Amino acid sequence: MTLAGVQRLGEELKKVGRALSDPISQIGVLSDFAMKKIRQAVTDEQFPDIDPLLQRTAVRAAHYAEALSTTAEAALREHGKDIVEREFIQERIAESAGDLYALIACLSRANTRIREDGADKAKRDVLLTRTFGNAAWRRIRRRLHQVSHNQDANLVRVSNLAYEQPPPGRQPRALA
Numbered sequence: 001m002t003l004a005g006v007q008r009l010g011e012e013l014k015k016v017g018r019a020l021s022d023p024i025s026q027i028g029v030l031s032d033f034a035m036k037k038i039r040q041a042v043t044d045e046q047f048p049d050i051d052p053l054l055q056r057t058a059v060r061a062a063h064y065a066e067a068l069s070t071t072a073e074a075a076l077r078e079h080g081k082d083i084v085e086r087e088f089i090q091e092r093i094a095e096s097a098g099d100l101y102a103l104i105a106c107l108s109r110a111n112t113r114i115r116e117d118g119a120d121k122a123k124r125d126v127l128l129t130r131t132f133g134n135a136a137w138r139r140i141r142r143r144l145h146q147v148s149h150n151q152d153a154n155l156v157r158v159s160n161l162a163y164e165q166p167p168p169g170r171q172p173r174a175l176a
Helices: 002-021 027-042 052-085 087-117 123-148 152-164
Strands: none
Touching: 002 027, 027 052, 027 087, 052 087, 052 123, 087 123, 087 152
């Protein structure tokens, strides 16, 4: 029984690893994995004893896991196959997924430490998790907002101008 569970976990982690190399096309795998981990950490079904010291961070993680899934799906609906060309969007979603994954790992570790060693001995883990969680949820929130509210078109224009026209007083560089 244990071997079967470990095998399933290994297969699931392999899928997640492959999905991280192409997060946009594999967002379903990533969001399913993230939601499963959040549910395990937050709900009574899978992980009944999330410590109250971690509850606020866990609730935020659950909220942003759902927001990541919703945002990625909206971007896919809006851009369709052209999402492959939307590198800024891909980067924002991938970075958000990475932060969320790291936050889930922190929550799991801190909760296990509290359970095994008690809250007093887990103060460091709780502090690290809360601190990382506060920074991560702000980054995730900002990146997800920027998927639909951004200056990407202007950044592309500026980039194109830099290649087309040198600054005043300079000669164009020859491309090697």
